[in-house]
């Protein structure tokens with residue numbers, strides 16, 4: 001089965017209307033690889049609407065979601081609001097949110113279910129700390145996160161993806177060894193199959209953590225790598241597009 005890779009940019013807390021030119025360039029160039037790779041840009045909530053209007057047909061996303069449909073949740077945004085603003089995809093459980101906002105696995109699971117339930121595509125993030133890796137507990141830690149954060153099935157392979165992001169590799173320039181990526185993605189695959197049966201074999205597992213043009217090809221060649229979640233290198237079209245191109249190979 002050929003799996004079209006998903007390459008998603010995570011702009012984090014970067015980007016205002018001045019950066020819409022980058023969004024336009026990325027969307028325009030990505031069209032060249034239509035059908036060979038799926039590309040998304042998860043921009044700050046304030047930019048979703050303008051970005052979605054600027055690039056019709058291109059997948060614009062959010063970086064978080066509230067798990068409830070509405071209510072007294074000052075500062076939060078629910079799935080229907082993201083959808084209304086023009087988002088088609090959302091990241092849940094990014095380690096920066098798990099850490100800074102104390103998001104636990106059960107909470108992340110509820111967010112994933114809220115996104116999928118509202119018709120958004122979802123990228124669910126998991127990953128171990130440096131301490132956990134150095135203690136030889138990386139696979140065990142991530143396995144536990146996966147089991148406890150996966151949305152209740154059935155899921156659709158086109159709308160649900162998982163991202164393995166070793167925390168120590170995010171924004172640091174350090175990349176996991178290909179052998180370690182292979183081991184982790186294979187362990188995650190087993191858990192996806194245990195959770196969803198045959199469908200689990202088709203769920204894309206993205207790698208995230210200092211992916212850039214110079215290492216993307218090597219990472220995409222690793223078995224069970226179904227794309228990438230890209231932070232820093234997604235901010236500029238010139239850095240991001242070679243990664244998109246590598247994903248289309």
Ligand code: PEP
Nearest residue numbers: 170171208209210231232
């Ligand atoms: C991320 O934000 O999910 C990420 C992987 O960042 P970076 O590519 O900058 O390491």
